[in-house]
Amino acid sequence: GDSVTQMEGPVTLSEEAFLTINCTYTATGYPSLFWYVQYPGEGLQLLLKATKADDKGSNKGFEATYRKETTSFHLEKGSVQVSDSAVYFCALNQETGANNLFFGTGTRLTVIP
Amino acid sequence: GAGVSQSPSNKVTEKGKDVELRCDPISGHTALYWYRQSLGQGLEFLIYFQGNSAPDKSGLPSDRFSAERTGGSVSTLTIQRTQQEDSAVYLCASSSLAGIQYFGAGTRLSVL
Numbered sequence: 001g002d003s004v005t006q007m008e009g010p011v012t013l014s015e016e017a018f019l020t021i022n023c024t025y026t027a028t029g030y031p032s033l034f035w036y037v038q039y040p041g042e043g044l045q046l047l048l049k050a051t052k053a054d055d056k057g058s059n060k061g062f063e064a065t066y067r068k069e070t071t072s073f074h075l076e077k078g079s080v081q082v083s084d085s086a087v088y089f090c091a092l093n094q095e096t097g098a099n100n101l102f103f104g105t106g107t108r109l110t111v112i113p
Numbered sequence: 114g115a116g117v118s119q120s121p122s123n124k125v126t127e128k129g130k131d132v133e134l135r136c137d138p139i140s141g142h143t144a145l146y147w148y149r150q151s152l153g154q155g156l157e158f159l160i161y162f163q164g165n166s167a168p169d170k171s172g173l174p175s176d177r178f179s180a181e182r183t184g185g186s187v188s189t190l191t192i193q194r195t196q197q198e199d200s201a202v203y204l205c206a207s208s209s210l211a212g213i214q215y216f217g218a219g220t221r222l223s224v225l
Binding site for chain 2: 036043045046049099100103104106
């Protein structure tokens, strides 16, 4: 079945450090890929998405590229800020049938000044 | 409203009691989803409603769980005879057909 494997945390970085959170997936067909973010005390928010191979999703300085050959969708940011502290979830869906999202287990990021 | 609204935000109940969780989706969204976020389990899909079609219940963990969606809008997730392992954050999301899913803030359920 479809699944997402995500880098375990927690991850602690200093402000302005480079961030990578690894995400790989197993799926039939051509899923869409997402990164969602959950800030402290808030609900899940879509951070970025990519719907086909080689697409790059980007938002708020974060980027992720849909790599079909490695079945990966790693999240990167060149210079993190304290305000990026949150839990990040990689997810996929097939946009057919139930269209439900399959999530990774989440990676907690803490950025220290 | 502007976003997906869930109530209550927190619910504490005793083992064996029934609970109802409510979700108000974004106006005009035809699809509605329930997920569960548990410690150690991540986010699990529970049930999906699309328009007037029969719901996809494939993620419900047991027959103690049920959900309905009245008039294609508000949804209620019911857990009967709650158990301690039901303690989790229950998240609702809505979307337009095959669109981005927007999540509510969730209901934190604690079963004592």
